[in-house]
Amino acid sequence: MPQRTLADWLTYLEQLHPSAIDMGLERSREVARRLGLGRPAPRVITVTGTNGKGSTCAFLAALLAEQGLQVGVYSSPHLLHYNERVQVNGVDASDEALCTAFAAVEAARGEISLTYFEMGTLAAFWLFERAGLDAVVLEVGLGGRLDAVNLIDADIALVTSIGLDHADWLGDTRESVAFEKAGIFRAERPALCGDLDPPQPLLERVAELDCPLFLRGRDYNLRVAIDSWHWHGLNADGLVLQLSDLPLLDLPMENAALALQAYAVLGLPWQPERLAAALRRTRVTGRLDRRSLSWRGKSLTLLLDVGHNPHATDYLANRLAARVDQAPRLAVFGLLADKDLIGVVKPLLDQVRHWAVAPLPSPRSRTVGELEATLRNLAANVQACGSVAKALLVQCEQATTGDEILVFGSFYCVAEALEWLGQQAEAGNGGAG
Numbered sequence: 001m002p003q004r005t006l007a008d009w010l011t012y013l014e015q016l017h018p019s020a021i022d023m024g025l026e027r028s029r030e031v032a033r034r035l036g037l038g039r040p041a042p043r044v045i046t047v048t049g050t051n052g053k054g055s056t057c058a059f060l061a062a063l064l065a066e067q068g069l070q071v072g073v074y075s076s077p078h079l080l081h082y083n084e085r086v087q088v089n090g091v092d093a094s095d096e097a098l099c100t101a102f103a104a105v106e107a108a109r110g111e112i113s114l115t116y117f118e119m120g121t122l123a124a125f126w127l128f129e130r131a132g133l134d135a136v137v138l139e140v141g142l143g144g145r146l147d148a149v150n151l152i153d154a155d156i157a158l159v160t161s162i163g164l165d166h167a168d169w170l171g172d173t174r175e176s177v178a179f180e181k182a183g184i185f186r187a188e189r190p191a192l193c194g195d196l197d198p199p200q201p202l203l204e205r206v207a208e209l210d211c212p213l214f215l216r217g218r219d220y221n222l223r224v225a226i227d228s229w230h231w232h233g234l235n236a237d238g239l240v241l242q243l244s245d246l247p248l249l250d251l252p253m254e255n256a257a258l259a260l261q262a263y264a265v266l267g268l269p270w271q272p273e274r275l276a277a278a279l280r281r282t283r284v285t286g287r288l289d290r291r292s293l294s295w296r297g298k299s300l301t302l303l304l305d306v307g308h309n310p311h312a313t314d315y316l317a318n319r320l321a322a323r324v325d326q327a328p329r330l331a332v333f334g335l336l337a338d339k340d341l342i343g344v345v346k347p348l349l350d351q352v353r354h355w356a357v358a359p360l361p362s363p364r365s366r367t368v369g370e371l372e373a374t375l376r377n378l379a380a381n382v383q384a385c386g387s388v389a390k391a392l393l394v395q396c397e398q399a400t401t402g403d404e405i406l407v408f409g410s411f412y413c414v415a416e417a418l419e420w421l422g423q424q425a426e427a428g429n430g431g432a433g
Contacts, residue, residue, distance in 0.1 A: 006095040009102045010082055013116045028118045028148045032125070034108040040128035041072065041136040044152050045262060048140035048181045049160025051312045052194065052255040056160050057137045058284045059251070059259035065090065066278040067268050069134040074124040074149070076117065076141050079286050079306075079415045086124045088131050093124075101126045117141050121148040145183020156262050157184040158192045160255060162199060163311035178202040185211050190236070190265045194258040212236070214261050222257040229253050233261045235270075246276050250288050252315065286414040288319065291421060295396045298403075304417055305408045308335065310343035316408065317347035329353060330399060331406045332391040333371065334360040334413040341366065341374050344409065352406065354398070355382040356391035360412040388416035 004012065045060060047053050057073055064071045070089055078084040086093035101123035105114075114122070121141070128136050138154070140147045159181050162174050178198065182205035185191045191211040193202065198215065206213045214220060220233030231243045241264050249256055256279050264270070283289075289304040307313045320329070331352040335341055357371035368384045375382040385391040388407075395405045407417045 004099060006098055009099055013119050016114060024146050025151060027112050027114060028122060028151055031109045031112055031114065031122055032151055035126060037125050037129060040125045041133040043135035044154045045156045046138045046140065046149060046154035046184045047158045048144040048184055050163035052160035052252055053139045055251045055284050055287055056158060056255040056259050057139050058282050059256045059279060060137050060262055062278040062282045063259060063263045063275060064135050066274050072128040072131060072133045072136040075139040077411050079411060080418055085120060086127060093127060097127055098123065118148045140184065143180035145180045150184055153186050154184060156190045156265055158258060158262055160194045160258060161311060162195045163309060175199045175201050185209055190214065192258060192261055194254060220257065220261040222253055224253060231257050231260055233264050235264045236267055241270060243272050243275060247280050249279060251282060251284060298399060298401045300396060300399050301404045303404055303406050304414045306411050306414050307408050308339055308410050310340055313344050314347040317351055320351050329404050329406055330395045331355045332388060332395055333409045334358045334388060335366050335409045336364045337366045345375060349378060349380060353381065355380055356385050356394045357382060358385045358388045358391040360410055362412055388413055389420045392417060392420050
């Protein structure tokens with residue numbers, strides 16, 4: 001029997017379990033036991049939150065790598081290739097490595113049914129443990145308490161923000177969401193929270209576990225000036241640390257501030273210039289991701305952002321409003337059916353002069369008719385398109401030099417845009433900004 005390719009494995013994993021999401025740790029824990037999995041690295045940092053997980057993980061990995069540490073990062077979802085989910089020292093896992101890991105998990109699971117995410121998480125742990133890493137940064141997939149990532153007892157646990165998303169699984173109040181996310185905390189180990197108003201269940205969990213707690217606004221904070229930003233926080237012993245005159249970042253500086261506080265708690269060397277350089281180098285594809293495009297003699301800018309809930313688009317709107325270069329802006333937009341459509345678009349209504357809406361390549365996509373009707377009811381100028389690629393063509397055609405096209409609403413939307421941009425680059429029409 002020929003060996004499975006990575007594409008074969010992913011198709012197989014999609015069919016392996018009767019539901020895409022099946023919250024709980026019992027099945028994954030038993031398979032991990034059979035695999036003989038221990039800790040994936042001596043230092044483990046787990047990150048959850050409604051928004052900001054990806055950039056926080058990227059900042060943390062950059063800070064750790066700057067000290068010469070060997071670092072693994074597990075994140076989800078991916079944009080173009082599954083390999084993006086598992087990185088070792090900034091390099092995506094190879095097809096061969098992933099196939100070998102999937103085969104190991106498959107052999108160990110026996111009669112136990114695992115979801116796509118659970119298989120991927122165990123495969124990542126298996127790879128990390130064999131890579132001889134110094135630290136791993138683990139991004140929670142959904143919630144925290146019952147997510148497969150939570151199999152590992154983190155040395156430090158981070159909650160970036162607490163908002164409403166995935167209500168079917170996490171509940172429809174900030175309190176219920178906070179309870180689920182606080183499930184990644186461990187007794188007497190540092191817990192960090194970047195939310196300025198953490199709900200009571202999170203604070204109660206910290207008290208039950210006697211966790212050293214580091215809160216934004218109390219124990220650490222940031223201050224943004226016109227052309228720089230400043231950070232102060234505490235190390236594990238409660239001593240004050242500071243960084244001043246940091247360069248402004250494209251990614252959310254709130255998440256950089258949280259990553260700095262986590263780094264401070266780890267007790268690694270505090271070298272301001274090297275820390276600033278690590279933050280400045282950090283990029284995350286699809287998050288406030290600016291690309292240039294030459295389209296039929298016009299110089300355009302595409303801004304890609306995977307924001308797909310009101311918390312994320314409110315942040316995006318504030319970042320756009322604060323910019324000095326207020327270019328006329330068009331939008332390409334698609335959204336999944338389980339997201340708050342009105343809540344997502346409202347913050348950006350004043351920022352966008354024309355919307356091109358499209359269905360997403362997923363059975364969970366909202367229909368283009370629903371997107372169009374909702375925006376028209378909000379008095380927006382909108383055009384319905386058959387796909388994200390067609391929406392991009394519409395906006396590029398009507399844009400003039402200097403215009404910016406905002407592409408947002410879903411990982412699916414940004415992924416489609418990235419594929420389209422790749423096709424334009426091959427045709428000699430564009431490049432990365």
